[in-house]
Amino acid sequence: MLAGDTNDEDVSLFDAEEDAGKRSKTSKIKHPVASFFHLFFRVSAILVYLLCEFFSPGFIGCMVAIILLLSCDFWAVKNITGRLMVGLRWWNQVDDDGRSHWVFEARKGSGKQQSTDSESRIFWLGLIICPVVWVVFAFSTLFSFEIKWVPVVIMGVVLQGANLYGYVRCKVGGKTSLKNMATNYFGRQFLKQAMSKEEES
Numbered sequence: 662m663l664a665g666d667t668n669d670e671d672v673s674l675f676d677a678e679e680d681a682g683k684r685s686k687t688s689k690i691k692h693p694v695a696s697f698f699h700l701f702f703r704v705s706a707i708l709v710y711l712l713c714e715f716f717s718p719g720f721i722g723c724m725v726a727i728i729l730l731l732s733c734d735f736w737a738v739k740n741i742t743g744r745l746m747v748g749l750r751w752w753n754q755v756d757d758d759g760r761s762h763w764v765f766e767a768r769k770g771s772g773k774q775q776s777t778d779s780e781s782r783i784f785w786l787g788l789i790i791c792p793v794v795w796v797v798f799a800f801s802t803l804f805s806f807e808i809k810w811v812p813v814v815i816m817g818v819v820l821q822g823a824n825l826y827g828y829v830r831c832k833v834g835g836k837t838s839l840k841n842m843a844t845n846y847f848g849r850q851f852l853k854q855a856m857s858k859e860e861e862s
Contacts (some may be wrong), residue, residue, distance in 0.1 A: 708811065
C-alpha cells in the first residue's frame with residue numbers, strides 16, 4: 662500500500678512539473694522588442710498628451726510630438742508587431758484595373774513563429790485599451806471646449822482605431838463583415854432569450 666501511494670505521488674509530481682513547463686513555454690515572450698514597441702509609442706503619445714501642458718507651454722511642439730508618436734505607432738503595429746506577436750496583417754493593394762482592395766490575413770498552422778499567450782494578451786490589450794482612451798480624450802476636449810486639441814485627439818482615434826479595425830477583421834476573417842457578425846450575434850442572443858421565456862411559460 663505504501664509503495665503504491667508513493668508511486669502515485671511521484672506521478673502527480675512529475676505531471677505537475679510537466680504542466681508548469683508547458684505553462685512557462687506559453688507565457689514566455691518570444692519577441693520582447695516588438696512587445697515593447699507595441700506599447701511604447703501608443704502609451705508615450707497618451708502621456709505626452711496628458712503631461713505636455715505641465716512641462717511645455719508651447720502647443721505646436723506638443724502637437725507635433727503626439728502626431729509623430731501616433732504615426733510611428735500606426736506604422737509599427739500595422740507592419741511589424743501584428744505579424745510577429747499574433748500572426749496577423751492587413752494592407753491595401755491596387756489591382757491592374759486601378760481598384761483598391763483591402764487584404765486581411767491570418768497565419769495558418771503552428772510553427773516556430775507562433776506567438777505565445779503573453780504576447781497575444783499584450784497585443785490585444787494595447788490594441789483595444791488605447792483607442793478607448795483616445796475616445797475619452799475626444800469627449801473631454803469637446804465638453805471642456807478645448808478646441809485646439811480636437812484635431813490631435815481625432816488623429817489618435819483614427820490611427821489607432823484603424824489598426825484595431827484591421828486586426829479585428831484579420832482575427833474574425835477578412836471576408837466576414839463586422840456588421841453582419843454583430844447582427845448575427847445579437848440575433849442569436851435575442852432568439853435564446855425568446856426561447857428561454859417560452860420554456861418558462
